[in-house]
Amino acid sequence: MSEKEDSREKPEHQVEEWSLGEEYTQVPSGKDLSDKEGGTAEEGAESPVPEMSTAPGFLEPAERPFIRVRINNLSPRQLLELEACTRCSECVLWCPVYAQDSRPGLTPRAKARSFRKILRAQDGVMATLFPPERRLGRMLRQPERQKRRIEEFVKDLYECSTCGQCHYKCPSYIDTVELWESIRKSIVSAGYGPLENHKALTSSVKSYDNPWLQPRSTRDKWAKRAHKQKEIRSVPKMLGKSKAEVLYFVGCTASFDVNIKEVAVNTVKMLDACGVDFGILGTQEKCCGSVLLRVGDPEYERLAEENIETFNRLGIRTLVTSCSGCYKTISQDYPKVGTMNFETLHMVQFIARLIEEGTIQFEKEVPMKVTYHDPCHLGRASGIYEAPRTILKSIPGIEFVEIERHHENSRCCGAGGGLKAGFPEIQQKMSQARVRDAVATGATDFVTACPFCYQGLSVGIIAEDAPIRMRDITEIIMMALGGSDKGSQ
Amino acid sequence: MKRDAWVRADSVVRVARFCLCCMVFFSILVAPLSEGPLPPTVSAQEIQNEVKTDTVPSQMNLTIYGEPRRLYHRKGDDLVTSAGKDCIECHLRAFYPGRDFFKWEYRKKWDIHWMLFSVACFVMMTGIYGAVSIWRKGEGPSLHHPVHWASVGRALFWDVFLGKRIWRQSRLRWAIFFFISMAFVQLFFVFIAMVVTRYLFPAPFFMTGIGGTVLDCMADLLGLMILVGVLLALYRRYVLKEEHLESQAEDTSVLWMLLAIIVTGFFLEACRLAVVPLTPRMYASFVGALGAAVLKSWDVGWTGVRFYVWFIHAMLVFVFIAYLPFSKLFHVITCPVSILATASENAYRQYQ
Numbered sequence: 001m002s003e004k005e006d007s008r009e010k011p012e013h014q015v016e017e018w019s020l021g022e023e024y025t026q027v028p029s030g031k032d033l034s035d036k037e038g039g040t041a042e043e044g045a046e047s048p049v050p051e052m053s054t055a056p057g058f059l060e061p062a063e064r065p066f067i068r069v070r071i072n073n074l075s076p077r078q079l080l081e082l083e084a085c086t087r088c089s090e091c092v093l094w095c096p097v098y099a100q101d102s103r104p105g106l107t108p109r110a111k112a113r114s115f116r117k118i119l120r121a122q123d124g125v126m127a128t129l130f131p132p133e134r135r136l137g138r139m140l141r142q143p144e145r146q147k148r149r150i151e152e153f154v155k156d157l158y159e160c161s162t163c164g165q166c167h168y169k170c171p172s173y174i175d176t177v178e179l180w181e182s183i184r185k186s187i188v189s190a191g192y193g194p195l196e197n198h199k200a201l202t203s204s205v206k207s208y209d210n211p212w213l214q215p216r217s218t219r220d221k222w223a224k225r226a227h228k229q230k231e232i233r234s235v236p237k238m239l240g241k242s243k244a245e246v247l248y249f250v251g252c253t254a255s256f257d258v259n260i261k262e263v264a265v266n267t268v269k270m271l272d273a274c275g276v277d278f279g280i281l282g283t284q285e286k287c288c289g290s291v292l293l294r295v296g297d298p299e300y301e302r303l304a305e306e307n308i309e310t311f312n313r314l315g316i317r318t319l320v321t322s323c324s325g326c327y328k329t330i331s332q333d334y335p336k337v338g339t340m341n342f343e344t345l346h347m348v349q350f351i352a353r354l355i356e357e358g359t360i361q362f363e364k365e366v367p368m369k370v371t372y373h374d375p376c377h378l379g380r381a382s383g384i385y386e387a388p389r390t391i392l393k394s395i396p397g398i399e400f401v402e403i404e405r406h407h408e409n410s411r412c413c414g415a416g417g418g419l420k421a422g423f424p425e426i427q428q429k430m431s432q433a434r435v436r437d438a439v440a441t442g443a444t445d446f447v448t449a450c451p452f453c454y455q456g457l458s459v460g461i462i463a464e465d466a467p468i469r470m471r472d473i474t475e476i477i478m479m480a481l482g483g484s485d486k487g488s489q
Numbered sequence: 490m491k492r493d494a495w496v497r498a499d500s501v502v503r504v505a506r507f508c509l510c511c512m513v514f515f516s517i518l519v520a521p522l523s524e525g526p527l528p529p530t531v532s533a534q535e536i537q538n539e540v541k542t543d544t545v546p547s548q549m550n551l552t553i554y555g556e557p558r559r560l561y562h563r564k565g566d567d568l569v570t571s572a573g574k575d576c577i578e579c580h581l582r583a584f585y586p587g588r589d590f591f592k593w594e595y596r597k598k599w600d601i602h603w604m605l606f607s608v609a610c611f612v613m614m615t616g617i618y619g620a621v622s623i624w625r626k627g628e629g630p631s632l633h634h635p636v637h638w639a640s641v642g643r644a645l646f647w648d649v650f651l652g653k654r655i656w657r658q659s660r661l662r663w664a665i666f667f668f669i670s671m672a673f674v675q676l677f678f679v680f681i682a683m684v685v686t687r688y689l690f691p692a693p694f695f696m697t698g699i700g701g702t703v704l705d706c707m708a709d710l711l712g713l714m715i716l717v718g719v720l721l722a723l724y725r726r727y728v729l730k731e732e733h734l735e736s737q738a739e740d741t742s743v744l745w746m747l748l749a750i751i752v753t754g755f756f757l758e759a760c761r762l763a764v765v766p767l768t769p770r771m772y773a774s775f776v777g778a779l780g781a782a783v784l785k786s787w788d789v790g791w792t793g794v795r796f797y798v799w800f801i802h803a804m805l806v807f808v809f810i811a812y813l814p815f816s817k818l819f820h821v822i823t824c825p826v827s828i829l830a831t832a833s834e835n836a837y838r839q840y841q
Contacts, residue, residue: 075629085820093732
């Protein structure tokens with residue numbers, strides 16, 4: 001067996017990621033957060049985590065009284081869209097979660113129906129005449145029924161990666177992602193959600209501004225270490241203390257995950273190589289709030305407002321990020337909270353623009369056959385499909401092949417929307433299904449433009465023992481720019 | 490599983506309860522109509538005597554809606570209407586055996602009709618009110634950007650009227666959508682045209698002229714389109730049994746109701762055409778004429794049958810109207826709104 005074949009079968013760096021993925025998805029809810037304050041990011045990430053039971057942490061049916069689900073945070077359009085579902089079953093055919101867990105309740109069709117029933121039971125004409133809380137309602141056991149109905153619905157609501165595939169298949173064009181997120185917010189406000197596993201993440205974001213239970217002071221440690229190991233020429237300048245045209249928003253995953261930090265390192269090297277005047281926020285950077293938004297925590301708005309204020313104060317022209325989740329949150333969701341005085345770009349857009357302007361040219365040949373996975377937040381949510389393909393196709397030596405289900409039909413890897421934290425087994429099955437798609441193309445390398453997808457799919461590759469290597473697109477770009485050649489061997 | 494069964498039962502019971510209430514109400518009001526048998530069929534000689542001994546004046550002029558109109562004139566032994574139609578077509582026992590019956594019927598039938606229609610409308614409006622009152626509880630912004638009218642216009646044509654996305658997904662589903670939705674929209678306009686030109690502002694062109702013939706033909710054609718659409722939908726559900734397609738009561742009730750309405754509608758028309766003399770205009774109502782040709786082969790009092798089927802048909806329509814906001818068919822209102830809103834919002838996304 002040749003060295004190349006050998007390395008494809010057992011990619012060394014992916015073995016480390018297994019434990020990391022598990023760490024992220026299974027943060028113990030009862031963990032004492034203060035213990036972590038003095039530790040390093042790597043120590044935290046590599047610490048053993050007890051295996052949780054297979055059953056996700058649903059809310060226990062407590063003995064508390066029935067509480068109505070307040071729907072004032074939903075828009076009239078969203079409430080109307082619940083009635084627009086024709087139950088045509090097109091969403092069921094395409095739902096990547098349903099493909100792995102054939103529970104009828106979790107389909108978009110069933111969720112719309114269940115929530116519609118909940119609303120009719122608590123806000124419909126009959127409920128107005130005979131409220132569940134009044135004597136007649138109590139005689140008919142309406143509160144108990146309604147509470148049970150809501151608790152069952154919560155389980156279905158969170159077994160969803162909010163990938164948006166159903167929106168792109170719905171003949172009624174129901175904006176499902178926004179609908180599920182708004183409903184999750186109502187459910188959380190009423191105290192029925194989120195799931196126990198999510199609570200650890202959300203409390204970490206609120207306490208430490210990251211979902212990794214890591215102290216704020218360690219957020220820029222990846223840069224210092226990369227500089228110490230001579231991976232980057234210098235630690236990027238810290239915006240706030242100095243000025244720059246471009247802010248590189250690193251994101252929590254690339255900042256704290258020991259394996260994903262390569263995404264941040266490669267991005268910094270790439271921006272340096274292109275001569276871009278950029279900086280980072282370092283320890284002042286906070287989570288974009290995606291975690292809170294996806295699980296419906298109302299604290300998201302506070303975090304978003306704080307971030308917008310920070311960004312606006314910097315006087316930057318462009319915010320660039322390598323994380324699709326952060327990109328979607330900042331470019332699509334932040335404008336609903338406040339006004340921003342800069343342009344937001346994903347790294348692939350930024351590089352594609354530089355290629356178009358002729359600022360950078362890829363000269364080094366990268367001989368590999370690659371296929372590309374469209375991250376949900378970058379593709380379906382933001383409509384960015386061509387920029388990563390333009391980059392890959394412009395690199396000499398790369399043979400690009402399309403994977404089955406690409407562009408707006410891309411099969412979700414399950415890493416987003418709180419699914420990975422709430423239902424790790426389902427997420428793993430989803431990532432394995434996606435890896436099988438990639439292997440079927442005959443590609444040697446599987447590329448994506450999202451650290452979160454990278455993390456999820458890496459786990460899938462190991463579980464499948466697939467002969468394919470996971471790559472972030474920044475890694476390929478750096479190889480083409482001559483900054484790294486470890487993968488091309 | 491237990492919960493699903495409860496939910497299914499709940500839906501069925503709700504519809505059944507409503508139908509039962511309507512039937513009880515209907516029975517109380519219609520009970521007096523069931524008195525006495527239909528008049529016996531008269532002989533040809535009696536018809537001749539009736540025409541000859543008729544003492545009506547040779548012609549009659551009236552002022553209708555401020556305009557002088559001649560209702561009929563005598564042409565030889567026959568009385569002919571201003572539209573050239575024999576009066577005996579409608580007013581002689583031989584051709585309309587239930588004449589006496591209908592004289593009585595007209596006193597009550599429409600009263601009952603409007604009463605039931607009002608009840609149906611009340612239930613429908615209550616349902617719509619319930620839905621709207623829930624929508625109004627939402628305080629979030631429905632649109633995050635100003636309306637993008639160009640995108641809205643495109644979506645209205647391609648997605649709302651033509652169902653572009655459904656066409657891409659399944660030709661069969663598109664055919665169902667197209668036959669039912671297009672026919673419904675057009676039938677609505679035909680219905681409005683009929684009510685306006687025949688009842689509110691009578692216009693001979695649309696009553697007895699070519700306009701009337703076209704409307705008759707359109708009504709039959711569109712009804713046939715709905716029938717084909719419904720049959721295709723039932724074929725998809727019960728014969729093809731497409732994967733993941735659920736056929737619970739709420740999914741199928743509207744289909745069965747539509748099928749019953751269309752079939753009874755065509756049957757009513759066939760009954761009518763089977764008992765009146767054949768005229769060229771009847772061929773415009775081609776489905777009814779075909780049905781009439783079949784019915785004529787049986788020696789049955791179709792006028793009487795028609796009277797009862799008329800009530801069944803009317804009841805089905807009323808139940809359908811009342812059930813509309815509680816059924817899946819409510820998407821005829823909500824879907825276009827969702828499609829147009831999404832089209833407007835998507836116009837502002839940074840697509841590359």
